[in-house]
Amino acid sequence: xxxxxxxxxxxxxxxxxxxxxxxxxxxxxxxxxxxNAALILAELRAPRAAxxxxxxxGLGAAGAAMQGYLRNSLADPGxxxxxxxxxxxxxxxxxxxxxxxxxxADWALPGLALAGAGLGMAALALxxxxxxxDGAGGAGSGIALFTLAGLMLASLxxxxxxxxxxxxxxxxxxSEIVLWLNGALTDRSWREVALAAPLVLAGxxxxxxxxxxxxxxxxxxxxxxxxxxxxxxxxLLLVVGVGLTVGASxxxxxxIGFVGLIVPHLVxxxxxxxxxxxxxxxxxxxxALVLAADSLVRILPLVTELRLGIALSLIGAPFFGYLLMxxxxxxx
Amino acid sequence: MxxxxxxxxxxxxxxxxxxxxxxxxxxxxxxxxxPNGAGKSSLLMGLAGLIAPARGSVSLDGEVLAGLSPKARAxxxxxxxxxxxxxxxxxxxxxxxxxxxxWGDRGSAAIEAALGALxxxxxxxxxxxxxxxxxxxRALLARVLAGEPRWILADEPLAALDLAHQxxxxxxxxxxxxxxQGVVMVLHDLALxxxxxxxxxxxxxxxxxxxxxxxxxxxxxxxxxxxxxRAHWLGPPGARALVSxxxx
Numbered sequence: 001x002x003x004x005x006x007x008x009x010x011x012x013x014x015x016x017x018x019x020x021x022x023x024x025x026x027x028x029x030x031x032x033x034x035x036n037a038a039l040i041l042a043e044l045r046a047p048r049a050a051x052x053x054x055x056x057x058g059l060g061a062a063g064a065a066m067q068g069y070l071r072n073s074l075a076d077p078g079x080x081x082x083x084x085x086x087x088x089x090x091x092x093x094x095x096x097x098x099x100x101x102x103x104x105a106d107w108a109l110p111g112l113a114l115a116g117a118g119l120g121m122a123a124l125a126l127x128x129x130x131x132x133x134d135g136a137g138g139a140g141s142g143i144a145l146f147t148l149a150g151l152m153l154a155s156l157x158x159x160x161x162x163x164x165x166x167x168x169x170x171x172x173x174x175s176e177i178v179l180w181l182n183g184a185l186t187d188r189s190w191r192e193v194a195l196a197a198p199l200v201l202a203g204x205x206x207x208x209x210x211x212x213x214x215x216x217x218x219x220x221x222x223x224x225x226x227x228x229x230x231x232x233x234x235x236l237l238l239v240v241g242v243g244l245t246v247g248a249s250x251x252x253x254x255x256i257g258f259v260g261l262i263v264p265h266l267v268x269x270x271x272x273x274x275x276x277x278x279x280x281x282x283x284x285x286x287x288a289l290v291l292a293a294d295s296l297v298r299i300l301p302l303v304t305e306l307r308l309g310i311a312l313s314l315i316g317a318p319f320f321g322y323l324l325m326x327x328x329x330x331x332x
Numbered sequence: 333m334x335x336x337x338x339x340x341x342x343x344x345x346x347x348x349x350x351x352x353x354x355x356x357x358x359x360x361x362x363x364x365x366x367p368n369g370a371g372k373s374s375l376l377m378g379l380a381g382l383i384a385p386a387r388g389s390v391s392l393d394g395e396v397l398a399g400l401s402p403k404a405r406a407x408x409x410x411x412x413x414x415x416x417x418x419x420x421x422x423x424x425x426x427x428x429x430x431x432x433x434x435w436g437d438r439g440s441a442a443i444e445a446a447l448g449a450l451x452x453x454x455x456x457x458x459x460x461x462x463x464x465x466x467x468x469x470r471a472l473l474a475r476v477l478a479g480e481p482r483w484i485l486a487d488e489p490l491a492a493l494d495l496a497h498q499x500x501x502x503x504x505x506x507x508x509x510x511x512x513q514g515v516v517m518v519l520h521d522l523a524l525x526x527x528x529x530x531x532x533x534x535x536x537x538x539x540x541x542x543x544x545x546x547x548x549x550x551x552x553x554x555x556x557x558x559x560x561x562r563a564h565w566l567g568p569p570g571a572r573a574l575v576s577x578x579x580x
Contacts, residue, residue, distance in 0.1 A: 215430060216433050218427075218430060222382055228403045230402055273420040
């Protein structure tokens with residue numbers, strides 16, 4: 001285990017118990033807790049903490065992999081179509097739900113969100129996986145095409161989501177959609193953990209398989225291929241890995257941005273800077289960031305809880321600006 | 333033996349190499365020269381197996397390159413691209429270790445040997461961004477050497493280097509050739525090709541214009557025909573200088 005992984009694992013060991021204590025009511029071994037403290041811990045706070053860990057780990061690892069693939073430290077998995085497509089699927093579920101039998105209605109949102117992510121993955125693989133391999137670079141090369149295809153998907157999904165919002169069947173559905181789009185972990189149960197955890201873990205495992213090829217990309221596309229990297233296989237691993245991690249996250253928590261952007265940045269100086277060294281510590285650091293942010297929004301003294309997605313964007317957007325300023329000075 | 337048989341390469345819809353048959357022997361320094369757009373870099377990529385032939389074939393010791401697995405090809409052929417931009421500001425030893433990716437071992441003695449051969453041991457922990465141009469060129473070549481390839485295919489490895497660093501890098505490549513590795517490099521400076529290569533391949537618009545020992549392939553007549561420049565060689569063999577006297 002690398003030094004960075006150990007550091008973030010230690011941070012998590014500290015954060016997890018703290019996050020279980022934090023909330024509307026303080027539950028601590030040294031204080032007289034409410035009568036239903038055990039229930040609050042087991043059914044509210046523990047699944048919420050577990051979900052924060054799962055989602056944060058997935059988004060952190062996906063961000064590290066995407067930055068490695070695009071050779072750009074400003075890449076965020078949210079920019080590349082899969083998250084907006086998953087969100088579109090989720091929004092579609094607000095229409096589909098009344099049409100479904102009661103047993104299925106509960107699964108409509110995560111199910112359709114995952115279907116949206118899968119559709120996005122398939123579109124990305126179809127468009128970018130067939131790029132020419134004559135080494136000419138430019139817009140015909142796999143990575144450039146992947147980026148453009150992702151942006152196209154993201155804007156299409158964004159437009160359709162906006163259309164869905166303007167056509168909302170009633171005011172209640174409208175507010176539900178808008179609220180849901182700003183990701184949160186409020187009132188999540190073990191059911192969501194059981195849905196997301198296997199998918200996110202599988203996604204991280206797929207991304208780890210791509211790690212050596214991502215390292216080779218440090219030298220550029222041509223040199224990476226000369227080192228034996230199969231560009232098509234790498235694209236497929238990336239699409240599946242990011243699709244599983246990001247798709248599962250959006251399916252259970254809505255859109256939580258900027259984790260994939262911030263975390264690899266914070267972790268990179270603690271590693272040898274190769275993507276392979278970044279994946280596991282970024283997963284751990286992502287878990288720590290989402291867990292800390294979610295604990296924080298729980299204890300803020302506001303009338304209604306600040307949505308986690310909004311909170312992270314409030315942290316993330318200025319951080320992005322800071323990165324741009326640093327890049328302007330040639331330091332990134 | 334690295335050979336091409338009636339090779340045609342297409343890039344961006346244009347045929348950049350046409351009907352090229354070559355047989356290059358290891359243990360020698362081969363210089364690929366030609367005017368801009370002659371197809372030198374494309375041929376080098378074709379030799380490295382990075383562009384699939386539109387016609388004909390590239391073969392390594394009798395085996396068609398397209399039939400080798402990417403890993404087997406990567407272990408045999410080390411490719412040094414012209415553009416040496418790195419995505420991440422890694423330390424020299426991390427960069428050099430990337431050369432071991434086809435072998436899947438990162439702590440190998442080959443890395444130490446490559447660092448030592450290119451006089452980089454004292455710079456091993458320095459980030460690449462903090463290297464001078466000459467040190468950087470050495471580090472990039474060391475990455476290729478760490479893979480212990482049978483062939484080193486380098487695209488303008490001497491560009492952007494001053495005279496002393498050019499000669500130092502050439503000495504390293506000479507040592508590789510003497511040790512039995514094949515060395516093919518794209519060169520722009522015809523005097524460097526004349527004085528330091530064992531074999532010169534002159535390309536013109538994707539076709540073979542001349543090849544052979546430098547003195548036979550780079551005659552003033554060939555230079556006039558291919559580059560459309562009147563030029564004269566001065567000085568003794570091994571230390572010749574090219575003086576261009578104008579357009580014909």
